[in-house]
Amino acid sequence: MSSNDKTWLSPAVRAAAVTRSLKAGEALFYRGDKVASLFEVIEGHVRLSRIDSAGHEVLLYVAGTGETLAEASLFSPTYHCDAVASAAATVRAYRKSAVLAVFDKDPAAARSFTAMLARQVMSLRTRVEQRNIRSARDRLRHWLSVNAGADGRTVPLTGTLKDVAAELGLTHEALYRALAALARSGEIRRTRETIVLLHRKRK
C-alpha cells in the first residue's frame, strides 16, 4: 500500500503529534470508535483487521515502520476496522481536526494526500483481483508478479511467510505447498529473504 510519501503532513501538524507506545496485542482503536486521529507507525507493526461474523480475523493490512494508517477515516466519523499492535510498537498520533485544517490552508498538502489515497485505491483493486484467483499457485504467481521489484524478478520478503499467507488469503500450509511446487518446477528460486522469478518457459 506504500503510504510512504507523507508530504501531506505539514511540520505544524507533525509538531503537535503525540507519541504513544503499544504493548503486543494492545489496540489503537476499535471499529466504531469515534475518529480522533490518524497514525504513523514509528516502530513495529500494527495490524488492521476486522472480525467477521464467523469470528475469524480478516487481515486488511499490516502497517509497518514509516507507514500511516486510518487515513481514509479522516472523512468518516468512526473507524471502520480494528487496529492492534501485533508486537510492541510505537506510533505517532496526528489529530484529525489539525490535519483537516491544514488541508484547508495548504492545497499542496491536500493534493498530496489525495494522491496517496488514489494509490491505495489501485493497490486495493489489485488485491480484490488477486482474491478472484481460485488456485493457490496462480494466486501466488499473481502476487509475485505484482510485488516484483524494479528488475521484475526479485520479490523481497518483509515479514514472515505466515503474514504473506494471510495477505494472500490462503492457509499457511497451502502457501508452503504452492511455494514448494513452484520451486520444484524451477519457476522460482527461494532464499531466506527473497523470492526470484525464473520464468523459464513460454507457453
Add this chain to the structure above:
Amino acid sequence: MSSNDKTWLSPAVRAAAVTRSLKAGEALFYRGDKVASLFEVIEGHVRLSRIDSAGHEVLLYVAGTGETLAEASLFSPTYHCDAVASAAATVRAYRKSAVLAVFDKDPAAARSFTAMLARQVMSLRTRVEQRNIRSARDRLRHWLSVNAGADGRTVPLTGTLKDVAAELGLTHEALYRALAALARSGEIRRTRETIVLLHRKRK
C-alpha cells in the same frame, strides 16, 4: 464499489467530456503513455492489466459500468498499466488538466474528490474482507448483511442473480445452491426482487 457520487465532477468538466466507443480488444491507453484523461465506464467492461517480465498478462482490475479508472494517474505523468475493452464498451473521458484545474479553483470539489477516494478505500476493504470468506453460504450471508436496506433485513435485487454471483466471486450454481440452502433452513425468504433476512437463530 459505488463511485456513484460524482459531485467532484463539476458541470464544466462534464460538459467538456468526450464519449468514446471501444470495440472488443481496443485499447484505451497503454502503460507508459502520457496521462491525458481519466475515464468513466458508461457501458461494458475495461480490463486494467500489466504484462509481467515473462510476457504474461497480470490482471489488476476490471472496471465495470459506473466505475472510474485511472484516478490515480491524475497524479502521475504516465499510465501505469494497460486499459483494454474486453468487449464492446463505452467510456467518457475527462481531461486531466481540466479536472486538476477545477481542483485548484474549487477546494470543495477537491475535497469531495478526496472523500470519494476515501470511501472507495473503505468499500474496497470491505470487498477484500468478503473475498476472504471461503464458504459460499457465509459469503452470501456477509453480502446480505452488508447490502441490507434501512430496516437491516431487506436486500433488493437489482440485476440478475448471475450478476450477484459475479460480484460475490462465486459461480452462479454455487450461489443458487447457497440461496436454496438458506431458504430451506428458514434463514431467508425470497421473492422475485428482494431477499428478506429472517435471522432466527443465534448461536
Add this chain to the structure above:
DNA sequence: CGGCGTTTTGAGAGAGCTCAACATCGGTGG
C-alpha cells in the same frame, strides 16, 4: 410457437482446508 438467457438441480472431480506430526530457528534461563 421457437429461441435465448436465467434459474435450478445432479453427479463427479479437483483443490484447498482441517487436523496432525515433525523439523527448524531464535531466544531464555538454568
Add this chain to the structure above:
DNA sequence: CCACCGATGTTGAGCTCTCTCAAAACGCCG
C-alpha cells in the same frame, strides 16, 4: 553451553466444498 520453549516452517492424509460439465425447467420476447 545446553535444555527448553514458542513460533515459524514443512509435509502428510483425509474430508469437505466449490468448480466443472450436463441437463432440464422457467420466463421473456420476437
